[in-house]
Amino acid sequence: LNVFLELFETGVTPDIKREQPQIVGISVCTMDQMLAGMTLAHLIKERGLPGHVTVGGPHITMLREQIPRVRALFDVVDSAVVFDGAEPLLRLAEALEGGRGLSAVPNLIYRDGGRVRVNPVKVRASEPAPMPDFEGLPLGRYLVPYPVLPLATSRGCYHGRCAFCNVGYGAPVGYHRFTTEAVVKQMLALHRRYGVRHIFFADEVIAPRTLREISEALESLGAPVHWCGCARLERALTGELLSRMAAGGCRMLLFGLESASPQIVQRMRKGTTPEEASRVLRESAQAGIWNHVFFFFGFPGETLDDAQETVNFVFAHRDAIHSASPGAFLLERYAAVHRSPASFGVTRIIDNRGTDLAIHFDYEVALGMGEDMAELVVQRFLDVLPVKEFGQYYVSDAHRFTYASDLYERRQPMPVWLASGGPR
Ligand code: SF4
Structure with a gap:
């Protein structure tokens, strides 16, 4: 069908x-x-x-x-x-x-x-990003409490090293950070033209400098627009910056925790540590920002003990995680693990000719969990999650964002992901 x-x-x-x-x-x-x-x-x-x-x-x-x-x-x-x-x-x-x-x-x-x-590829990324045109779209008919429009503050990723990630799709697109002046101008233009108060930054990840400059600029205008986007769990996101971001309209951050096992995070070349991740999550929640966390099981070489460390971390930070997307490792085309599998202990990539438009592949590993075990760990983890009246796991990012924004406006506490029952 x-x-x-x-x-x-x-x-x-x-x-x-x-x-x-x-x-x-x-x-x-x-x-x-x-x-x-x-x-x-x-x-x-x-x-x-x-x-x-x-x-x-x-x-x-x-x-x-x-x-x-x-x-x-x-x-x-x-x-x-x-x-x-x-x-x-x-x-x-x-x-x-x-x-x-x-x-x-x-x-x-x-x-x-x-x-x-x-034809040859001559244009990899336009800069500055053109102003998006949503003219003619029936914005009022989207199934969201308030319309949410996308923008970007950059192209590419300033870290760009995570071994599971295919940012740039295997091509040297580099990283382009647009000027804060241009980004804020676009935010205000969308606000004026379409009456939207919610902007979702679709960047791979927003640079700390941009987070600060946008927040300061919007705070000085009375935070007319609420916004959210991806950020890294790293040292530059200080408690002071996170508070400034909340004052400047940031209502939700999406973080790639990936794993809380120090050796697995290092193998992934994530460039973060569980300690720093812990601090950022707590300080972000204290600032009134909704934390959405991505993590996965089964990175090549990951053992069940490593996976348990991630589970322990997530439960230990239950007060600072408001929603999450757990999953199993995907070996994606153009990621470092795909390009040099042996360096990560992948012994075989199964490239099935029947799936000619595949973007991720089955694989075998020398050590640690295989694909099936990773899937099983995810399933077991999902099985023990608290029963919720409204399953946050199935809620879209736009709904989470507008919900977080609404709670902030009404000075209401944010429900945490691992709480059972309905919203408190
Ligand atoms: S996972 Fe995120 S931080 Fe890592 S390279 Fe990809 S976009 Fe950058």
């Missing part, structure tokens, strides 16, 4: 028929969006609707080496844009409008008769 078929047949293809667009751009940010994206592309072609169908986004960028080899994909799409799409999409529109060929459009993989051609 493809739940998107009816949705697109009734809600999207009639619009395309009416509007007769020259280009239909489909964003595929994560693997979860691939089915929806391909379903829409398929419907457009099957119905003979107008428009050059192009796909883009992080997931497509991650698959840039595989896409040219998957001919069937080009039965439903005309092209794919990889890396930062703002300029390539403009060049694509100009080329189509001018009736020119597509060979000069940067970052484009496209169908040319019976062949698939790959």
